[in-house]
Amino acid sequence: MSSRKQSRITNIWSKVIKDGSGNICTKVVVEATSAFEYRVSRRGNDVILKAAGVAANMPEGTIEVNDGLVRKVSLIQTSAGEAVFEIHPEHPCEYRVEAAEGIPFRTAIILNWAFLIKMFKGKKLVIDPGHGGDDWGGKGPVSLIEKNVVLLIARAVEDLFGQVGIQTVATRAADENISADSRFELAKNEKADLFIGIHTYSDNNSKVGGAAVRYKPSCKDSLLVAGMIKEELIQKLKVADRGLKESRELAVPGEIPGVEVEVVTITNWVEEGLLRSPTIHKKAAEGIFNGVRKYFANIGGH
Numbered sequence: 001m002s003s004r005k006q007s008r009i010t011n012i013w014s015k016v017i018k019d020g021s022g023n024i025c026t027k028v029v030v031e032a033t034s035a036f037e038y039r040v041s042r043r044g045n046d047v048i049l050k051a052a053g054v055a056a057n058m059p060e061g062t063i064e065v066n067d068g069l070v071r072k073v074s075l076i077q078t079s080a081g082e083a084v085f086e087i088h089p090e091h092p093c094e095y096r097v098e099a100a101e102g103i104p105f106r107t108a109i110i111l112n113w114a115f116l117i118k119m120f121k122g123k124k125l126v127i128d129p130g131h132g133g134d135d136w137g138g139k140g141p142v143s144l145i146e147k148n149v150v151l152l153i154a155r156a157v158e159d160l161f162g163q164v165g166i167q168t169v170a171t172r173a174a175d176e177n178i179s180a181d182s183r184f185e186l187a188k189n190e191k192a193d194l195f196i197g198i199h200t201y202s203d204n205n206s207k208v209g210g211a212a213v214r215y216k217p218s219c220k221d222s223l224l225v226a227g228m229i230k231e232e233l234i235q236k237l238k239v240a241d242r243g244l245k246e247s248r249e250l251a252v253p254g255e256i257p258g259v260e261v262e263v264v265t266i267t268n269w270v271e272e273g274l275l276r277s278p279t280i281h282k283k284a285a286e287g288i289f290n291g292v293r294k295y296f297a298n299i300g301g302h
């Protein structure tokens with residue numbers, strides 16, 4: 001080890017960025033008190049950065065990222081003066097490392113989303129904010145109305161898919177009456193890859209809470225994507241798992257898979273509160289995005 005003063009690792013964070021060439025990337029940043037030496041290697045998709053002359057001024061462990069490309073980042077202090085950062089992407093990706101002088105000293109690992117962008121190319125989704133107009137849907141104990149809140153969540157979903165080049169078409173963009181038949185009909189007319197209805201659950205018991213996903217029974221991919229969305233949604237929102245159910249509204253023929261996501265339970269006091277937060281709308285959208293991403297990766301090129 002050099003005689004240089006030991007660098008202290010003070011923070012690790014990540015965010016999704018567009019780089020100078022307009023490519024979408026995950027940027028994982030390690031903040032430290034000064035520069036340190038490192039070696040980078042790969043193990044499958046994982047990117048492993050071994051740092052020397054460092055001590056962690058933060059707890060060892062795992063940071064859940066779940067941004068679409070990177071699942072998590074782990075920090076392990078292997079011995080006095082050595083630490084390992086393991087970045088776990090869920091898909092193949094290229095990466096580069098950039099260091100930036102300053103206080104704190106930042107070492108950034110930038111992972112490219114090119115694989116995902118290619119996978120998403122040409123995909124089209126129909127997003128259906130449930131209810132609307134005279135049909136209010138559920139109502140919370142402090143009078144939040146389902147038809148209004150699902151519209152906000154649907155917009156967050158459309159934003160997220162739009163950023164990665166997936167085309168979305170919404171069944172409604174305002175508070176309007178839409179016939180039940182015309183909702184899935186739009187997915188057929190648009191030749192969509194997937195229909196996603198956005199709802200909340202309602203229960204007479206205000207203690208009941210959680211998320212569930214209903215699926216279109218006539219198409220087996222519906223169950224597959226429903227399971228993936230539910231798993232990722234619960235991961236993001238940390239609410240109870242109410243399971244997967246067949247959708248009566250989506251009991252229509254056709255090859256296009258369809259789901260109805262009951263994001264949380266509007267009649268639950270706590271979850272109605274969650275539904276008032278734009279942060280939660282975004283998290284719900286991220287959960288839905290991650291489920292759909294996994295589904296597209298699972299079905300491969302067709």
Ligand SMILES: [Zn+2]
Nearest residue numbers: 130137199200
């Ligand atoms: Zn509903």
